[in-house]
Amino acid sequence: MDLFLERLISGLTNGSIYALLALALVVVFRGTGTLNFAQGELALFTTFVAWWLTTQSLPIWFAIAAALGVGFIMGALIERLLIRPVAKRNDMAVLIVALGLFTGLNSLAGLLWGSETKIMPSPFPNGESDFISIGGARLYGDALGVWGALIGLMGLMTLLFRFTKVGLHMRAVADNATSATLAGVRTSRILAIGWGLSGAIGALAGVLVTPLAPQQLSLTTMFSIFIAASAAALFGGLDSLVGAVVGGLVIGVLEAMLTGYVSVIGGSLQQTSALLIIVVILFAKPTGLFGTTKLVRV
Amino acid sequence: MLGANGAGKTTTMQAIAGLMSWRGSIELDGRPLPRRPEQVVRSGVSLVPQGRGTLGALTVLENLRVGAAVRTDAAGVSADIDRWCEVFPVLGRRSRQTAGTLSGGEQQMLAVARALMSRPRLLLCDEPSLGLAPIVVQELFATLARINETDGTAMLIVEQNAELAMDLASTVYLLDVGTIAASGTPADFRADDAVRTAYLGY
Secondary structure, eight states, X not given: OHHHXXXXXHXXXXXXXXHHHHHHHHHHHHHHSOOOTTHHHHHHHHHHHHHHHHHTTOOHHHHHHHHHHHHHHHHHHIIIIIIHHHHTTOHHHHHHHHHHHHHHHHHHHHHHHOSSOBOOOOSSOXXXXXXXXXXXXXXXXXXXXXXXXXXXXXXXXXXXXXXXXXXXXXXXHHHOHXXXXXXXXXXXXXXXXXXXXXXXXXXXXXXXXXXXXXXXXXXXXXXXXXXHHHHHHHHTTSSOHHHHHHHHHHHHHHHHHHHHHOTTTTTTTHHHHHHHHHHHHHHHOTTTTTOOOOOOOO | OXXXXXXXXXXXXXXXXXXXXXXXXXXXXXXEOOSSHHHHHHXXXXXXXXXXXXXXTSBXXXXXXXXTTTOOOHHHHHHHHHHHHHHSHHHHHTTTSBGGGSOHHHHHHHHHHHHHTTOOSEEEEEOTTTTOOHHHHHHHHHXXXXXXXXXXXXXXXXXXXXXXXXXXXXXXXXXXTTEEEEEEOHHHHHHOHHHIXXXXXX
């Protein structure tokens, strides 16, 4: 029983990270209709920024806040300088630019900070004894912190989309950009804010996951997480925030259970199981479990 | 604004609203209009596009609030929302429903109300009667006429149904292959046999 609980806890923790990065993907997808392949590497880059700041003996919380800021600015700049000019031509061009960013950001991080593995400090208590016992399973402080971050972010996003003008305009642009602009919404500013927001959310996922990740902070850390997050976003239908969160948690738990109980899968097939989930979803329900098949009466 | 299919009515509307690039000049009250849609709205011109363009996933109330995107007077915005929900009672009744679930006529009311939320000096309507039942069209046009009278909002309406349009309009423009072929009061149009047979078809 305690083994099951421990797997559940670890699945939910990884799942929370997938959910965070999936949220970043969904925010961009809803605004621009693009799956941002560079999301994971952008998160990696901003995590390196946070790590570098901690090596300058700045406090971890400051480093995280700065990484979120850098993520926001980089996201907004990428939209304005790289995505918008090509988005007018065609969707495939956007995809290619995102793939270019994917390799570009990774190489840039390698160039600036080297390819050797870094130790990223955790903002939460994560010592050997920082746990509470639940039914014999150990729930560590950093797992709780990650859950808290996900819940907090969901709360903030709900407030943003429900109760603020910017949030309302973001939803309007996602629904129909032409109609929104005819109503006087500054569409281009809203899109840049959306990309910025997703850059910041990605940065949060990055700084939270690296202290937990087995390989710590290296140039490949975010890749497998990005794969799982894409699966989570697809699971939710790409345009649903709730779907992304549920998708992230489901994939996290499934992964933990599969690798735990099905010995063939072990550690090495972990990524494959996420990809398998993507394929199964696409076969069974192309719009994802929470995706809106738009309800329209004419 | 009347004209056959392909005469350039929708193109004219879209050019004014800033949805396409154009050469020459478009002026309102002697001042040139900007070229970007959101700036056009800011200068007091609001377009109800063909096909209505309501935001289907948002509620009726949220659609109206998006219509006030260029305004900063929160109290005035709430007052206007109340007002349009009274003028178009169906919007008041369905305020928390998503726009995608409204009928065609209700969506058209919403599209007009949303355009009015920016308090335009000039309201552009591109074929508001398209696909609507005659009774709904009558109701809509009567409401437009009332708003025009009480608020002094100028209206430029593209309409295929010439008779209907001429009942409402003070000036009629006939568009033919991108140029104004004839203009005048509805009475002029009805009296001019040549124009009537050539363009109005009766």
